[in-house]
Amino acid sequence: MNPVIRGLIIYLFLMLVFRLSGKRTLAQTTPFELVLLLIISEVTQQALVGEDYSITTSLILITTLIGVDLLVSVIKQRSRSFEQVTEGSPLVVVADGKLLQNRAVKSRVSEEDVLEAARNLHGLERLDQIKYAVLELDGTISIIPK
Amino acid sequence: MAGKNKSVERLQHDLQLEENLDQHKRGWVIQKVGWTILYLGLILAAIGVFGTGPLSYKTQVINGNSVEYERFMRYEGESEMTFHVKDVKDSIALEIPQQYLEYIDVLSITPLPDRNRTVDGVTTYYFPAGGAADIHCNLMAKKFGNISATIKVNATPFTIAHKIYP
Numbered sequence: 001m002n003p004v005i006r007g008l009i010i011y012l013f014l015m016l017v018f019r020l021s022g023k024r025t026l027a028q029t030t031p032f033e034l035v036l037l038l039i040i041s042e043v044t045q046q047a048l049v050g051e052d053y054s055i056t057t058s059l060i061l062i063t064t065l066i067g068v069d070l071l072v073s074v075i076k077q078r079s080r081s082f083e084q085v086t087e088g089s090p091l092v093v094v095a096d097g098k099l100l101q102n103r104a105v106k107s108r109v110s111e112e113d114v115l116e117a118a119r120n121l122h123g124l125e126r127l128d129q130i131k132y133a134v135l136e137l138d139g140t141i142s143i144i145p146k
Numbered sequence: 147m148a149g150k151n152k153s154v155e156r157l158q159h160d161l162q163l164e165e166n167l168d169q170h171k172r173g174w175v176i177q178k179v180g181w182t183i184l185y186l187g188l189i190l191a192a193i194g195v196f197g198t199g200p201l202s203y204k205t206q207v208i209n210g211n212s213v214e215y216e217r218f219m220r221y222e223g224e225s226e227m228t229f230h231v232k233d234v235k236d237s238i239a240l241e242i243p244q245q246y247l248e249y250i251d252v253l254s255i256t257p258l259p260d261r262n263r264t265v266d267g268v269t270t271y272y273f274p275a276g277g278a279a280d281i282h283c284n285l286m287a288k289k290f291g292n293i294s295a296t297i298k299v300n301a302t303p304f305t306i307a308h309k310i311y312p
Binding site for chain 1: 153154155159161163164165166167169170173174176177181184221222290312
């Protein structure tokens, strides 16, 4: 198969799968998730290259992936709705020291995740010391202390 | 209790961020549908709809001779096709149409054929044999799409059909 088509299919499939799996997936890379990422990259590499290890194929694939990514970023910049579809938007999960249960459950954020971020970022000890906790686009949790 | 009330909390906050809760709600629904499709795909893959599984393996028996092969193959993926031939007098003739060979590469045949020839778009492999014999063909798909061809073993015709995924 043409390497450009391969590159496009793999790019779009990875984008779709990671979007569907949610922000929290692979947001905090545990040792196991790091291994998982390495396996995914290895499998992707095999699907991209196949039996063709030529420099030409590599150059075509690199150009395809960078080109598509560039195009996607330009479309995101020009279309707010496209950006929201592909990346989503931030979500407040703690307000005035209280975990917003339904938001947290649906976005797979636990109280422990919020407390861990609060300890790491601001040295906070309890949930009631947090004014807001926001689940950001990249899956990390940012904390605004009271 | 949050467990009883499943509606997502509406919130007035003074943060400068565009939360778009309705889009989040749509996203969660789409995510659930996506996960369902993902797991459905996994189940289909496990049972062999994309090759190498119980649904993929097929056996045909005609006149006591039989062939085992995979209906679903993957581009550049290897697969095996085995012919079981009985009551062989002195040789087996395996006739494979060129049309089939355009899609499928025969990587190896065990046992090795004595000779082969191609006439009118059909490649015939000859094997010296007697009694009951098996011929194993190691195949690799070199094009994707659907291919159906009639392969003959000692004049017994088997219609072999493969769906080859990219």
